[in-house]
Structures are given as structure tokens and as C-alpha cells.
Amino acid sequence: MSNGVASLRSELTLPDGVAYLNWASQGIIPNGSLDAMMSLLRLRGRTDVDIAEREFEGADRARSLAARLIGASAAEICLTTSTSVGLNIAAQAIPFKPADEVLLLDAEFPANVVPWRNLERRGVKVRTVSVAGGFPSPELLDAQVGPRTKAISVSFVQFHDGFRNDLAAIGSICRKRGIYFVVDAMQGLGVCPFRVKEIDAHFVATGGTKWLVSPYGTGFCYIRQDILDRINWLPAQGWLAFEYLGHDFSRIINVERRLMPGARRFEVGTLPWHDFAGFDASLKLLLEVGVEAIYAHVARLYDRLAEGLSTIDGVTVKSCLERPARSGILSFSVSDTAGLCEFLLSKGVFISHREGAIRVAIHGFNNEEDIDRLLAATESFGKAEG
Numbered sequence: 001m002s003n004g005v006a007s008l009r010s011e012l013t014l015p016d017g018v019a020y021l022n023w024a025s026q027g028i029i030p031n032g033s034l035d036a037m038m039s040l041l042r043l044r045g046r047t048d049v050d051i052a053e054r055e056f057e058g059a060d061r062a063r064s065l066a067a068r069l070i071g072a073s074a075a076e077i078c079l080t081t082s083t084s085v086g087l088n089i090a091a092q093a094i095p096f097k098p099a100d101e102v103l104l105l106d107a108e109f110p111a112n113v114v115p116w117r118n119l120e121r122r123g124v125k126v127r128t129v130s131v132a133g134g135f136p137s138p139e140l141l142d143a144q145v146g147p148r149t150k151a152i153s154v155s156f157v158q159f160h161d162g163f164r165n166d167l168a169a170i171g172s173i174c175r176k177r178g179i180y181f182v183v184d185a186m187q188g189l190g191v192c193p194f195r196v197k198e199i200d201a202h203f204v205a206t207g208g209t210k211w212l213v214s215p216y217g218t219g220f221c222y223i224r225q226d227i228l229d230r231i232n233w234l235p236a237q238g239w240l241a242f243e244y245l246g247h248d249f250s251r252i253i254n255v256e257r258r259l260m261p262g263a264r265r266f267e268v269g270t271l272p273w274h275d276f277a278g279f280d281a282s283l284k285l286l287l288e289v290g291v292e293a294i295y296a297h298v299a300r301l302y303d304r305l306a307e308g309l310s311t312i313d314g315v316t317v318k319s320c321l322e323r324p325a326r327s328g329i330l331s332f333s334v335s336d337t338a339g340l341c342e343f344l345l346s347k348g349v350f351i352s353h354r355e356g357a358i359r360v361a362i363h364g365f366n367n368e369e370d371i372d373r374l375l376a377a378t379e380s381f382g383k384a385e386g
């Protein structure tokens with residue numbers, strides 16, 4: 001049981017002298033989540049235990065926890081194995097016709113591009129909106145909406161510079177224009193507060209491997225209840241999309257089948273149950289602490305980092321520092337960004353090199369010492385280069 005943000009770091013096994021600031025690339029799985037995974041896996045190694053019911057209960061729990069995280073109902077959640085799966089569900093479920101179009105920002109991560117490009121073979125047009133070296137805005141998207149625009153798909157947080165999109169304003173535009181609103185929430189969900197009903201999205205997709213500190217092979221897709229009732233075909237269909245006799249599989253041949261109620265009908269096949277045991281434990285931990293509390297902590301560390309970088313010669317901050325646009329990601333560059341990246345890694349400061357910048361990703365598991373270690377190493381590198 002967590003006792004607040006201060007206790008989060010104790011949930012990890014981190015070597016001494018390491019500042020892990022790479023959550024936007026890969027989250028570290030907490031010890032309790034690893035234990036939950038191994039516990040279920042060990043049961044799979046026994047012949048005297050039938051764990052099928054436990055696995056189905058774990059999936060039900062995962063849907064409920066995911067729903068709590070974003071402020072939805074469990075009936076609006078289907079479990080997936082990645083963000084890409086969820087975005088493909090959205091792309092295939094929206095009733096596009098030839099010459100319809102979808103709007104994307106020009107700096108989207110490929111997971112939020114490829115599923116839409118795949119629709120081009122059906123005559124759907126994918127139009128990218130340029131931010132011209134600046135930052136996105138709802139007004140910029142609104143100005144590009146045309147008579148054939150069917151959907152807008154954006155990231156909650158841009159992967160390379162951490163810009164947090166104004167989803168409520170974009171959702172309002174989509175509602176007024178009568179178009180579908182899709183959100184890639186992979187970056188930001190778990191560290192930034194997110195209430196899906198306030199943004200009026202039709203679909204939200206995420207994976208668990210980054211800020212949700214969960215194993216590979218976990219994720220979920222939110223599908224708004226009112227459009228669930230309007231989707232009259234499934235892009236893919238598996239046997240677990242149907243109701244049988246509860247979880248009694250003693251008779252499944254020639255038994256009347258009905259599609260699962262809600263979003264579960266989009267779950268095509270058997271899920272990696274042990275991975276979702278870790279997902280359950282990780283979401284429970286984050287929810288116990290509270291995403292609002294986590295973000296308040298991250299915001300303080302972000303301030304410390306931004307202020308520290310402002311005192312180091314040669315540093316150019318690439319992220320938007322306006323508070324509504326901040327997330328857990330701050331990106332900056334120097335004259336030799338690639339060299340600084342290698343130097344930081346050699347000093348035990350784990351970050352990413354993305355789009356010509358150092359991407360720093362701060363979570364509730366971090367502390368002041370992590371930020372100070374990064375700042376000291378960056379300043380040291382600058383002096384050595386000078």
C-alpha cells in the first residue's frame with residue numbers, strides 16, 4: 001500500500017548513482033507488479049490449479065482500473081496489447097467513405113500515422129497539419145477542417161518535446177463540426193491528469209509500457225458508449241468477443257452466442273494474462289497515490305530542471321514552457337546534442353535523444369537528486385566542450 005508520492009521510489013529497484021529520466025521511452029516496472037506477474041506465472045507451472053477464472057477476473061479488474069484512470073465506465077474499455085492496436089480499432093471502426101479525410105499534426109509519433117495511412121487504399125485522404133516549427137493549437141486544426149474531414153487524431157502529449165495538447169478545445173471543435181475525435185494517450189497518461197468525459201473524445205488508445213509502468217503487451221482502448229451502439233461491424237473478430245455461458249466452457253459448440261456488451265467485443269483473442277497481472281498492480285499503485293499528486297510533484301521537478309537549464313550556457317530549451325502545455329517531458333539541445341546524450345548515459349543519467357534534442361522525462365518516481373545529477377552533468381559537459 002502506497003503512502004504517497006514520496007513512497008513511489010521505494011517501489012523500484014534502482015542501482016545507486018542512477019538518475020532514470022527515460023519514462024517516455026520505457027517505464028520501469030515496480031517490484032509489486034513484477035511479483036504479481038511472477039505469481040501468476042508460477043501457478044501456470046502447476047498441475048493442481050486451474051487458474052482460468054483468476055485470469056478472467058484479472059482482465060475484469062484491468063478494465064475497471066483503466067476506466068478509473070481516465071474517468072470512464074468499464075463497459076467503454078477494451079484491453080489491447082499496444083497503442084497501435086487501439087488506434088487501428090479507431091481507424092477501422094470509423095465509417096470512412098472514399099474522399100473522406102483525417103487530420104493529423106505533422107509531428108505525430110508513427111503509431112498515430114500508420115493506421116491512418118493504411119486507409120489510403122480505401123480512398124481516405126490523410127492530411128497533415130504543419131506547425132511550422134512552433135507548437136500546435138486548436139485554432140490551427142480548426143482552420144484546416146474541411147467539408148470531407150471525418151476525424152482528427154492527435155496525441156495527448158507530443159512524444160519529442162512534451163507539448164500537451166488542449167484536448168478539451170480540440171474535442172469542442174470536433175463536437176461542433178460533427179467529426180470523430182481520436183487521442184493517442186501513450187505519452188502522458190499516468191503522469192498528467194486525464195478525464196475523458198471533459199474532452200469528449202470518441203476513442204482513446206494507450207499502451208502500458210511507458211508512464212503506466214507496465215509490461216509490454218498491455219494497453220487499452222476507450223470507445224465512447226454512444227458510438228459503441230452505432231458501430232455495426234468489427235474490424236476483427238475473435239471467439240472471446242462473444243458471450244457463452246459465463247466462463248463455463250464445458251459446452252461451446254452449437255451454443256447461442258451474443259456479442260459481448262460494450263467495448264469488450266473488440267478484444268480479438270486471448271490476452272497475455274501474466275502481463276495484465278502486472279498492469280493491474282501498476283495501475284492500482286498509480287491510482288492509490290493519485291495522478292493529480294504525481295503531476296504536482298512532477299511539476300515541481302520540472303520547474304527545478306527548467307530553472308537550472310536557464311543558467312547553463314549553450315542550452316536551448318525546445319519545449320513550450322507555458323504551464324498549460326507542460327507535461328512530464330522537457331527537451332533541450334546544445335551544440336553537440338548527440339555527444340551530450342552519450343556523456344549523460346556514461347554518468348548514469350538515462351534520457352533519450354529525439355529529433356535533435358535531449359528528451360528528459362520526469363515521473364513521480366523521480367526526486368530532486370535526479371534533476372541535480374542531470375544539471376551537473378550537462379554543465380560539466382559544456383565546460384569540457386568550451
